[in-house]
Each structure stands twice: as C-alpha cells, then as structure tokens.
Amino acid sequence: MPSVIEVTDLRKSYGGRAVVDGVSFAVEEGEIFGILGPNGAGKTTTVECVEGLRVPDGGRVRVTGLDPVAEHEKTARVLGAQLQQSELQPKLTVREALELYASFYDSPLDWAPLAERLGLADKLATRFGKLSGGQQQRLFIALALIGNPRVVVLDELTTGLDPRARRDTWELIEDVRDRGVTVLLVTHFMEEAQRLCDRIAVIDKGRVAALDTPAGLIRRSAGATVISFTPSAPLDDQALAALPALASVESKDGRITLSGTDETVNAVITLLARHRITAHQLRVVDATLDDAFLDLTKGEAV
Amino acid sequence: MNTAVLRTEFRLFRREPGAVFWVFLFPTLLLVILGSIPSFRDADKSLGGLRPVDAYVPIAVLIALIMSGVQTLPQALTGYRERGILRRMRLTPVQPSALLSAQMAVQGTVALGSALLALVVGRLAFDVRLPKQPGGYLLALLLAAAAALALGSVVSALSRTTKIASAIGSAVFFPMMFCAGVWIPVRSMPHAMSRVVQLTPFGAAARALDQAAAGHWPGWDHLGVLTAWAVLLTVGAARWFRWE
Numbered sequence: 001m002p003s004v005i006e007v008t009d010l011r012k013s014y015g016g017r018a019v020v021d022g023v024s025f026a027v028e029e030g031e032i033f034g035i036l037g038p039n040g041a042g043k044t045t046t047v048e049c050v051e052g053l054r055v056p057d058g059g060r061v062r063v064t065g066l067d068p069v070a071e072h073e074k075t076a077r078v079l080g081a082q083l084q085q086s087e088l089q090p091k092l093t094v095r096e097a098l099e100l101y102a103s104f105y106d107s108p109l110d111w112a113p114l115a116e117r118l119g120l121a122d123k124l125a126t127r128f129g130k131l132s133g134g135q136q137q138r139l140f141i142a143l144a145l146i147g148n149p150r151v152v153v154l155d156e157l158t159t160g161l162d163p164r165a166r167r168d169t170w171e172l173i174e175d176v177r178d179r180g181v182t183v184l185l186v187t188h189f190m191e192e193a194q195r196l197c198d199r200i201a202v203i204d205k206g207r208v209a210a211l212d213t214p215a216g217l218i219r220r221s222a223g224a225t226v227i228s229f230t231p232s233a234p235l236d237d238q239a240l241a242a243l244p245a246l247a248s249v250e251s252k253d254g255r256i257t258l259s260g261t262d263e264t265v266n267a268v269i270t271l272l273a274r275h276r277i278t279a280h281q282l283r284v285v286d287a288t289l290d291d292a293f294l295d296l297t298k299g300e301a302v
Numbered sequence: 303m304n305t306a307v308l309r310t311e312f313r314l315f316r317r318e319p320g321a322v323f324w325v326f327l328f329p330t331l332l333l334v335i336l337g338s339i340p341s342f343r344d345a346d347k348s349l350g351g352l353r354p355v356d357a358y359v360p361i362a363v364l365i366a367l368i369m370s371g372v373q374t375l376p377q378a379l380t381g382y383r384e385r386g387i388l389r390r391m392r393l394t395p396v397q398p399s400a401l402l403s404a405q406m407a408v409q410g411t412v413a414l415g416s417a418l419l420a421l422v423v424g425r426l427a428f429d430v431r432l433p434k435q436p437g438g439y440l441l442a443l444l445l446a447a448a449a450a451l452a453l454g455s456v457v458s459a460l461s462r463t464t465k466i467a468s469a470i471g472s473a474v475f476f477p478m479m480f481c482a483g484v485w486i487p488v489r490s491m492p493h494a495m496s497r498v499v500q501l502t503p504f505g506a507a508a509r510a511l512d513q514a515a516a517g518h519w520p521g522w523d524h525l526g527v528l529t530a531w532a533v534l535l536t537v538g539a540a541r542w543f544r545w546e
Contacts, residue, residue, distance in 0.1 A: 051393060076395045083393070086386035089310075091317040096310060103306040104394045140390075147394070 004029050004064055004151055004182040005050060011058035012045050019045045021206035022059070027151075032173065032183040034197035036190075038297050042206040043186045044084055047153050050184065051081050064150060077105065080149035082140045084156045084186075090129030094120055094139055097128065098146065105147035114142050117172055119165065133160040141169065145176065152176065155186040170196055190289040204297045214289055219261075221292035227265055228257040229279035231272070243267045259287070303407065304400040311404040315412065321374045325409070326416045328369065329362040330423050337428040348490050356431070357487045359424040360511035364446065364482035364504050366416035370409040371450030372457060372471045372478060378405050379458035380467040388545050398545055406451050413447060434517030438510075442520045445528040446507035452535030453478075453503065459542035481505040488512070500524065503531040 003026035012020040020042040027033040035043045048054040049061050052068030052075050061068055068075040088097055098111035115121050118138040123131065131139065137160050144152050157173070158166040173196060177183055187193050193200055194214045202210045202217065210217055218224050235256065240249050245261040258264060265284055272279050315321060333355070336342050342354040349357050379402060382388050388398040424430035433439035457474060461467035481488075482504040488496055489512060499505035506527035510520035 053389065053392060072392075073395050073397070076393060079393075081393045083386065083390060086390040088385075088387060088390070089314055089382075091314050092310065096313070100306055100310050101394065104304075104396045143390075 002065060003027055005033075005184060006062040007046070007050065007059070008061075009059040010046060010049055010056050010061060012042075012049060012054060012056055018206055020049070020056075023201075023203065023206070023208055024059075025201045025208060025211060027182055027184055029182055030177065030180050031198040032177050032185060032196050034193045034200040035184065035186045035203055036188065036193050036200050036293060037203035037209075039188075041203045041297075043203050044155055046203065047081075047155055047184060047186055051079065051153055052076070077147070078150045079153065080144040080147050080151070081153040082144040082155060082157065084159075086140070087136075088128040088139075091127050093125055093127050094131070095124040097139060098124075098142060101143045102146050107148055108146050109148050111142070111146060114145060118142050119168065134162060134165055137161060138165065138169070141172070149181065151182045151184065153184045153186075157185060157187065158189065158192060166192075190293060194289045202293065202296050209296050217296070218287055218289060218292045221287060221295040224259075224261055224287050224292070225265060225284060226257065226259045226287060227268055227282075227284050228255060229282040230255045232278040232280065233275070235271075235275070235277065239271060240268075243271070255281075303403050304396050307396065307400045308404040308407060311401070311408045315408050318374075321370075322412075325366055325370045325374055325412050326419070329365040329416055330420045332365065333358055333362040333420055333424060334427065337424075343428065349487065350489070354487075355424070355428045356515075357483075357489070357512070359420055359430050360508060360515060361483050361487065362420040362424075363417040363443065363511065364507055365479065365484065366413045366420070367446055367450040367507075368475065368478045368482060368504065370413040370416075371454040372474045375405065375409045375451060375454030376457035376461060376467040376471050377464055378409075379455065380461050380464045383458075383544070383546065384463055386546075392545065402455075406455070409454070410447050410451055413450070414443065417443060431515070433511075433515045435514040435519060438518070438520045439514035442507060442510035442514055442525065442528070445525060445532060446503065446510075448532040449503040449507070449528055449535060452532055452539055455539035455543065456535050459539050459544070478502075478504050481508070483508045501527055503528060503535075506531075 005027035008024050010020050010023045011018065023042070023046055035046065037043050045054065049056045050063060050068060052072045055069050063075050064078050066075045066078070094115070098115060102108035102111050115124060118141060120135065120138055120142065123135055128136065128139070141154070141157065144154065158169055161169060170192065173183060185196060197214060199211065199213055200217060201208050210220065212220065240256070240258070243258065243260065243264050244267050245263045247259040250257040258268060336358050337355040345351050345353050382401060388401060391398040391401050421432060425432055453474070457470050458467055461470055481499045481502040488499055488505055488508040491499060500509055506524040510524040510528065513520045
C-alpha cells in the first residue's frame with residue numbers, strides 16, 4: 001500500500017540559504033508521525049510544502065498520491081491543517097467559523113460534538129477576537145478536523161494550551177488516529193512526541209538526523225540508560241572506564257553516575273559483586289526522549 | 303464565488319459601524335447637510351441653471367464609491383492578508399480568491415446601495431429629479447464602481463500592512479474626492495483643470511453621471527476613460543497582489 005504522505009529529497013532555500021536540504025520520509029496510513037527538531041531546523045517549511053503552501057525548490061512531495069502544489073484543491077479536500085500562526089476575522093463567532101468551514105467540504109464532521117470535545121461549546125457566540133490564545137488554538141484544531149480529512153497536519157498543536165487542555169487535546173488526537181486518520185505532528189514538546197507519535201523524524205539543519213519510534217530513538221542515543229549509586233568502598237576508575245557500551249562517567253561527592261545501555265547495567269552489577277561492594281541508593285532509569293533529542297542534535301540547541 | 307463566504311462577509315460588514323457609516327450613510331448625510339443650506343436650493347447659472355443640491359447628488363454617489371474603494375476595501379483586504387486569514391483559507395478547497403471576490407462584492411453592493419439612498423433622499427427631501435437617462439446612469443455607475451474596487455485592490459496590493467494601506471488610502475482619498483467634484487463640481491472647474499480632472503476615474507465618472515442625470519447618453523470619451531481605468535487597475539491589482 002502506498003504511503004499517505006511521501007516526501008523525497010525535499011529542498012527549499014531562502015535567499016541562498018538551504019532551510020530544507022534533502023529531507024525524505026514516508027508517513028503510513030493511520031499512524032501519528034512526529035517531526036521534532038530545534039528552532040529553525042526546517043520543520044515548518046517541510047510541513048508547509050506538504051500542505052502546498054510553499055513550492056519546493058527540489059524533490060517530490062505526495063499526499064495520498066496528489067501533488068499538493070499542482071493539485072492543490074484536491075489535496076485540500078483530503079488534508080486538514082492547523083498552522084503555527086494564523087487568525088480569523090476578528091468579529092466572526094466560533095459558531096459561524098465552524099459552520100463556514102464545514103460548508104467548504106463534501107462530507108464534513110458534525111461541528112457541535114467537535115466543539116463540545118474541544119471545550120468550545122460555551123464559546124459558540126463569542127467572536128474570534130475575544131477568545132483567549134488557548135481557545136483560538138482549540139478552534140483551529142477544530143477547523144483542521146472539520147472537513148473529515150484523511151490526513152491532518154498539526155504544527156505546534158498544544159502551544160499556548162494549559163496542561164489540562166493539552167492532555168484533552170492529546171486524547172482527541174488519539175481518537176482521531178483510531179478512526180484511521182493519519183496525523184503529521186510538528187512539536188517541540190518531548191512529552192507530547194513520546195506520548196502520541198508512532199514514529200518520529202528528528203530534523204536538524206534541514207536534514208533528517210534520525211527516524212525511528214520514540215523507544216528506538218532513546219535506545220539508539222548513546223546514554224540510553226542512566227545508573228547512579230553510592231559505593232560502600234571506593235571503586236577503581238579504570239575498571240569503571242572499561243565498562244562496555246559506556247557513554248559517560250561522573251563522580252561527585254562519592255556518588256557515581258554512569259550512562260550507557262542495559263549491557264552497562266549488567267556489567268556494573270557484576271563489577272560490584274566481584275569487589276563485594278554494596279551500591280547504596282542504586283537507581284537505574286531510562287533516558288527520556290529529551291536526552292535522546294539533545295544527543296541527536298548536539299551543539300545545535302538554541 | 304462561494305455563497306457561504308459571501309453571506310459571512312456581508313454579516314461581518316454589518317458588524318463594522320465605521321464602514322457602515324462612512325460608506326452607506328455619510329454620502330447621503332452630506333447631501334442632507336448641504337441641501338439644508340437655503341442658497342444650495344437656488345438655481346445657479348454657473349451650473350447651467352441647476353441648483354447646487356442637484357449637482358451634489360452625483361457627487362454623493364461618487365463619495366460612496368470612493369469611501370468603499372480607497373478606504374474600507376484596502377483595509378479589509380490588507381487585514382485579511384496581514385492576519386493570515388487568506389493563508390488559512392488556502393488550506394481549504396475554497397481558495398482565498400473566494401474571500402477577495404466576496405469582499406469586493408460586499409463593498410460594491412453597499413456602495414451602490416448608498417448611491418441609491420442618495421438618489422432617493424435627494425428626490426424625496428430636495429426634489430432632485432431622478433436621472434433622466436437611467437440606462438446611461440447605471441452604466442456609468444457600474445463602471446465607476448468597477449474602477450473604485452480595482453483602485454482599492456491596487457492600494458491593498460501595494461500595502462504590506464494595514465497601516466500602510468490606510469496611509470496610501472488617505473493620500474489617494476483627497477485627490478479622488480477633489481476629482482469627483484466635492485469642493486468644486488467638475489463642470490464649474492476652470493477649463494484646463496476640468497480637462498485634466500476628466501482624465502481621472504472619478505472626474506470622468508462625475509461628468510458621465512451629470513450627463514445621464516440631465517437626460518443625455520454619457521459621452522463615450524468619459525465612459526472610455528472609466529473603462530480604461532477599470533481595466534488598467536484590475537490588471538495592476540492582479541499582477542501585484544500577494545497572498546502572503
């Protein structure tokens with residue numbers, strides 16, 4: 001089965017500077033695909049090419065087999081999108097906006113339950129200009145979904161939402177995916193990416209730095225597992241440094257912090273047993289997507 | 303043209319008291335104020351025996367077109383671009399051109415409604431005769447409306463922000479009002495001045511409306527000038543307008 005979104009060797013430059021420099025990925029039907037990256041990495045430009053808002057300088061973009069630029073109107077029928085920044089007419093009410101946008105599509109969703117779901121039910125008579133930032137954001141999420149699209153592109157979905165609304169929105173997106181809609185999600189919230197995404201492309205300096213499941217990204221980063229303990233007797237530095245798959249060692253106030261993989265964990269336990277040293281307050285934690293992200297985009301964080 | 307967008311834009315226009323006042327009410331209000339001055343109701347030789355209030359009806363009609371064309375239309379269009387409303391519209395199967403054409407239709411309709419109001423109030427309150435050549439009057443009016451809307455689109459095309467649009471709008475506004483004859487009716491202007499003014503869209507429109515009001519078919523020279531402006535400005539707007 002062909003992919004729902006195919007991006008092949010996409011290139012786009014502004015004023016001679018390559019913002020997107022050979023990005024390729026494919027999004028499969030029914031998955032939530034994340035695009036993660038530091039500011040200015042080319043995430044938004046990439047999705048704008050998918051939405052047909054920008055004309056690529058090179059490469060190929062297909063959405064359900066359609067060229068989003070040449071077949072823009074057809075693409076707009078299958079793709080719903082929420083932009084990072086946009087507004088509506090300030091004196092348009094929420095209800096009017098929902099009804100108007102619903103009228104643009106052949107088989108739109110019923111807007112009333114959608115508004116209810118996004119916590120806009122008591123704001124229907126409020127004008128766009130009087131809504132709070134979070135309410136405007138929720139309205140744009142509703143407008144992205146109202147056409148009952150096969151693909152939704154969400155750019156900075158939960159920016160400006162409070163933690164409660166953010167969690168509600170995540171649930172909504174999971175429901176949308178469960179109905180078979182494919183979701184392309186641009187985010188810089190690691191928690192959001194880890195919770196929602198089936199696969200993530202980490203984009204850095206206009207290129208795909210890594211593409212994997214969230215767990216896969218964490219696993220492939222050098223310090224996926226962090227072990228810390230306070231040894232009952234001093235440990236030989238050389239023995240520690242010789243541990244397999246070790247990414248880093250730190251020793252501070254008698255407490256040792258190692259990062260590595262499961263292999264490192266096993267080896268350190270063997271080492272301690274051999275020397276009959278007790279590990280006080282032993283903690284083994286998995287690195288988060290945060291750590292993996294920082295590792296993958298090293299030196300590029302803004 | 304998308305009817306849902308058109309209905310929405312009409313509704314939104316009604317929510318702008320400023321636009322409703324200046325485009326729909328102000329021209330007639332000015333006519334009423336001027337018509338209330340007794341000397342404006344005496345026949346004037348320099349106006350070919352017409353009373354000033356008679357001469358001011360076509361001018362009031364043109365003020366409505368100028369208000370919508372160079373004041374409210376460019377503000378609305380530039381605002382839609384500046385706020386990313388056109389951009390959001392590009393993500394729907396209905397393209398942003400639907401929003402632009404709806405906005406023009408609304409502005410044009412309200413301006414023509416305002417013209418009708420001026421004609422009716424002139425007739426009822428000051429006994430100003432309705433145009434004796436209605437076909438010619440309507441043709442001149444529609445051409446003038448087309449030129450006014452095209453002018454507004456050019457202003458919007460050249461303005462990156464609503465602030466610039468309002469500055470350019472004001473700069474264009476007063477010369478256009480002058481050409482329409484707000485301060486001196488075009489027919490009373492010195493010969494050389496009136497020759498130049500008649501080459502401008504609203505100068506030509508003023509003469510064409512005068513002629514049709516008096517019962518003549520408007521001169522083809524005036525209609526030709528209006529058509530040329532409408533075409534030229536439309537081409538310019540189409541070429542220079544940016545969606546983002």
